[in-house]
Amino acid sequence: MTSMGKTRRMVSVGLCGAAVAAALAAPAQAAQLTGGGTAGKRDTAGRSGTAGGKEPAWNLKSTGTDVRFRGLAAVSRSSAWVAGSKGTVLRTANGGHSWLNVSPPGAGELEFRDIEAFDSRRAVVLAIGEGEASRVFRTEDGGASWTESFRNSDPKAFYDCITFFDSRHGLAMSDPVDGRFRILSTGDGGKSWKVLPDTGMPAAQPGEAGFAASGQCLVSSGPKDVWLATGGGATARVLHSADRGLHWKAAESTIPAGDPARGVFALAFRDRSHGIAVGGDYRPDQSSPSAGAVSGDGGRSWRQAKTPPPAYRSGVTWLPHSRSAALAVGPTGTDLTVDGGRSWRTVDTGSYDTVDCTGDFGCWASGEKGRVARLEF
Template identity: 45%
Template sequence: MPPLLLFALLTAGMAAHVMGSPLTPPPRIGAEDGRVPHLSWNLLPTGSQQQFRGLAPVSGTIAWVSGTNGTVLRTTDGGNTWESVGPELSAEDAALQFRDIQAWSADRAVVLSIGAGAESRVYHTRDGGETWNLSFTNQEEAAFYNCMDFEDGNRGIAVSDPVDGKFRLIETLDGGESWNIVDPSGLPWALEGEFGFSASGTCISTKSGRWYTAAGGVDPGRISSSGDGYGWEVTDTPIKGGPAGGVFSVRFRDANHGIALGGDFEAPTGAVNNAAWSKDGSKTWTAATKFPGGYRSGSSWVPGLCNVALAVGPTGSDYTVDGGKTWHGFYNGSFDSVECAEDP
């Protein structure tokens, strides 16, 4: 099995990678045989005091992060050193928050800034951050783009809070160099007060040709799914929603098996009704029988380990070895995002 790199982002300018049995796993690991991994985080200073929520590991050595005040960092040595490679911004744009980033190599990346109106933007680079091109600027006052994902090196979708009663999507077919609004006729109507969360870059995700978006602001939190990114169906989850709560992160490991994480960010220690799992491609969701230790903003499957995933949030980190049915805490520090990468 190729080596794994499991990156997470703290809220205070640190990155981390997890050390333990998932990096050198036994032949089989799962709840059914009573064995669980023993994990800990190895903290890696980035040299920055910004808050990072965008995270894009490419391999065991290459990763990109993005965050507050227009900051983008890149490592090419597994997190030991970090270089500031963000776009040059004017004084009026210097406070942009880059909440999501996607990368394919040490040279190529796409970064999304959040905010109302023109603060929602997409920049892309093909030379390691030496130059950046602005490829999308939101022109709709009601739109607020939260996160994006790519199914390959060309096609990606970003999701905004509702515009005219439906979540707004934009799509790129050329790796982020240009974007167009997706026809909203195939999207379900949003409920009054429903919105997405730009907490970890995982309120939209894609796997095995399918797409998923997560939302809150209403009770319960809901997840929409699509087989092509154009026609969507929405499903209630057991995750409790509200003005500051709902589903923050949705991730699938194949066309059928998925996890959903969330809670209420104003009640970060709340450890009830904050996680669910699906075995049918988001047609139905079942509440976890043992929940993570609080509100969780980000999650990621561990490549190559069936049913193993991580979740992180401001009160700690958790893992599951049974596909999201039960969660086990292993760290009580604060993280916003987590992603797992497998060396090519």
């Protein structure tokens, strides 16, 4: 492609991103959908969205199952992977019109909570749980076959989330073992894993842990930066590493903790400086008055959202090609920000646990009862 062609393409993408953000910023009335459920760590087709269809809205896709999908990897507008309970992994290549069950054989007793996909054929999925229940599987043929590449042998470890910097380098995180969060590392696309030294990891607070609610308690941006979200301790914290998990610094968030059900559940960084945190209290009978926070310095400090999401939120993502628009999801709805996370408004009342977007405006959400939806523009 010529340099002029590249320039025209970037201008076109930027204008499209601005148009989407502007459309989302318009006032809307959310259509009511039944939702609910909790996001405790241990543990359909139709249109969901705004009245009149005048702005982007979630379009539910029938998956043919009722399992809960807390793991989601968007590849494009046409391709996505979801992973959930009962060892279930589904993949679509046609925008969600049909789904292929590509679950690893014999995984029916496992709880998949995170999945990372490099394309429509290569993916890595994480099963959570105590001891050997925490496992990692990988596929290179679209799920036709899987290889178990890691099985936890430490009964004190409980893995929650996984993230990749590129198609080779990635990390997984466990709740604290002997007083520090444990980090697992791969340099070959998930074929092999090793536990990193914990000498660069700050001590954990009593009761502090991660939340395996959306696959977003460990997120990365760029080639080396990674962030870890916590809750359960006296304060909800965000830990940051600039060297792929070898050394970490902790910062207190403004999202309340002090209880095993409260803290930061999900993070999203659009670059190594600008981040959003969401969370709250996952119990449906408890309020979450300060469920959002923002950072402009790579997670070294956090500011409470002026108008936070109105309830507990478990997933968050930046909208593509926008410096200020993002979506947060939870059991009671989807919220939108157009000012970088400082203020939020509810745009949908359907139940979702996690959300992910790609550069071609492939925004997907998934959650309970087999719910998977794509944002329609």
